[in-house]
Amino acid sequence: MALPRPLRAPVANWSRNVAFDGARTHRPGSVEELRRLVHGSPRIRALGSTHSFSPVIASDGDLVWTDALPGTVTVADGQGRPTAEVAAGLSYTDACAALDAAGYALSNLASLPNITIAGACATATHGSGDTQRCLSASVRALELIGPQGDPVRLARDTHPDTFPGAVVSLGALGIVTRMTLDVEPAFTVSQRVLLDVPLDEPVHRFDQVFGRAYSVSAFTDWHSGHARLWLKHRSEGAPEDGANGGEPARERVNPVPGRGADLCTEQLGIGGPWHERLPHFLPAAAGAGPDGAGDELQSEYFVPREAAPAAIEALRGIGHLVAPVLHISEVRTVRGDDLWLSPAYGRDSAAFHFTWVNDVEAVRPVIAAIEERLLPLGARPHWAKLTALSPGETAGLYDRAADFKRLAEGLDPTGKFRNPFIDALLAAV
Numbered sequence: 322m323a324l325p326r327p328l329r330a331p332v333a334n335w336s337r338n339v340a341f342d343g344a345r346t347h348r349p350g351s352v353e354e355l356r357r358l359v360h361g362s363p364r365i366r367a368l369g370s371t372h373s374f375s376p377v378i379a380s381d382g383d384l385v386w387t388d389a390l391p392g393t394v395t396v397a398d399g400q401g402r403p404t405a406e407v408a409a410g411l412s413y414t415d416a417c418a419a420l421d422a423a424g425y426a427l428s429n430l431a432s433l434p435n436i437t438i439a440g441a442c443a444t445a446t447h448g449s450g451d452t453q454r455c456l457s458a459s460v461r462a463l464e465l466i467g468p469q470g471d472p473v474r475l476a477r478d479t480h481p482d483t484f485p486g487a488v489v490s491l492g493a494l495g496i497v498t499r500m501t502l503d504v505e506p507a508f509t510v511s512q513r514v515l516l517d518v519p520l521d522e523p524v525h526r527f528d529q530v531f532g533r534a535y536s537v538s539a540f541t542d543w544h545s546g547h548a549r550l551w552l553k554h555r556s557e558g559a560p561e562d563g564a565n566g567g568e569p570a571r572e573r574v575n576p577v578p579g580r581g582a583d584l585c586t587e588q589l590g591i592g593g594p595w596h597e598r599l600p601h602f603l604p605a606a607a608g609a610g611p612d613g614a615g616d617e618l619q620s621e622y623f624v625p626r627e628a629a630p631a632a633i634e635a636l637r638g639i640g641h642l643v644a645p646v647l648h649i650s651e652v653r654t655v656r657g658d659d660l661w662l663s664p665a666y667g668r669d670s671a672a673f674h675f676t677w678v679n680d681v682e683a684v685r686p687v688i689a690a691i692e693e694r695l696l697p698l699g700a701r702p703h704w705a706k707l708t709a710l711s712p713g714e715t716a717g718l719y720d721r722a723a724d725f726k727r728l729a730e731g732l733d734p735t736g737k738f739r740n741p742f743i744d745a746l747l748a749a750v
Contacts, residue, residue: 378705405504429450430596448536514549523539618677620703646687
């Protein structure tokens with residue numbers, strides 16, 4: 322059977338700041354078609370929801386979507402440890418609906434649900450919660466297509482020495498087709514919002530503020546001196562109090578002050594299924610600017626949790642620079658993990674996220690000012706977000722970067738799954 326006919330390449334990523342110049346795009350309908358495509362391509366990268374803002378998403382060869390592969394979700398509950406095998410090209414929206422229908426849940430989700438599972442895990446995308454690791458940490462096994470079109474299966478149980486390097490892979494190890502995820506029984510979540518919380522609260526009582534709920538997010542512009550707290554509880558009827566100095570919202574609100582809440586998930590303490598509350602935005606928000614899509618840029622930095630108060634103070638000190646080019650900034654907590662290229666590798670972290678106006682030239686000096694203050698605190702940038710660091714400088718922030726290089730060279734010795742970003746990253750190690 323002939324290779325599937327290439328599709329017209331997408332013009333650019335989600336926010337249109339990274340172009341896919343000259344790339345051919347494919348959408349195979351079966352794993353066999355994908356295997357032939359990979360075997361015959363000199364350079365190829367997987368493409369997901371394109372919700373990445375850095376050159377990690379770029380390609381100087383073929384691009385392949387995996388969303389047309391069989392999109393099954395299969396739950397197994399063996400030995401008291403339930404898992405779900407899912408098609409890697411599925412979005413969290415689709416996978417979560419299937420899991421919930423079967424009575425199961427993922428422990429955490431990102432702000433937007435309409436992102437692909439493989440892409441989110443490859444870049445260490447995360448939600449928020451003192452006890453919650455990044456989404457990649459729920460992966461127990463993955464199946465990928467290697468450089469000769471050969472199927473490869475890696476699992477935490479069978480490859481304990483290298484599996485922690487294979488999940489947050491930046492797409493450099495192969496085209497992932499299926500993943501096995503840890504799941505748990507489905508649960509209910511309610512969320513409330515506290516308005517006008519003084520930023521002095523997380524500075525002086527960081528643990529108390531971010532320990533108030535199962536998932537806590539603080540939104541601010543770094544200039545007003547206040548934040549909005551999103552509190553997500555694994556129960557209904559969360560306390561409606563003014564602790565931390567905030568005032569409970571009496572109507573649904575958007576994380577960005579002044580914007581409508583139509584595309585936000587339910588609030589006001591109204592309980593509902595886990596997958597309809599853990600994200601901040603509804604699936605329909607994918608494509609609506611700061612309400613969920615497109616006309617924006619993003620940066621994010623993970624700092625050691627104990628450095629979070631100092632990071633807040635440092636950002637307050639340059640709030641006059643940040644606010645003019647900012648839609649909103651979010652602070653979340655992420656539990657540490659053992660994944661080699663995870664920004665939370667080896668340490669509990671606080672993640673400082675910035676949603677910028679879509680103007681690279683205006684944002685660039687502000688990013689540099691932020692990094693000047695956060696890097697001395699041990700900050701690591703999110704792989705899929707904008708940074709002033711080179712790939713080599715970013716690699717220098719990871720103790721296991723050399724181990725990852727050896728893993729990549731072993732699984733893909735000719736660099737078929739790399740791009741200029743990955744080339745520069747591995748060359749610097």
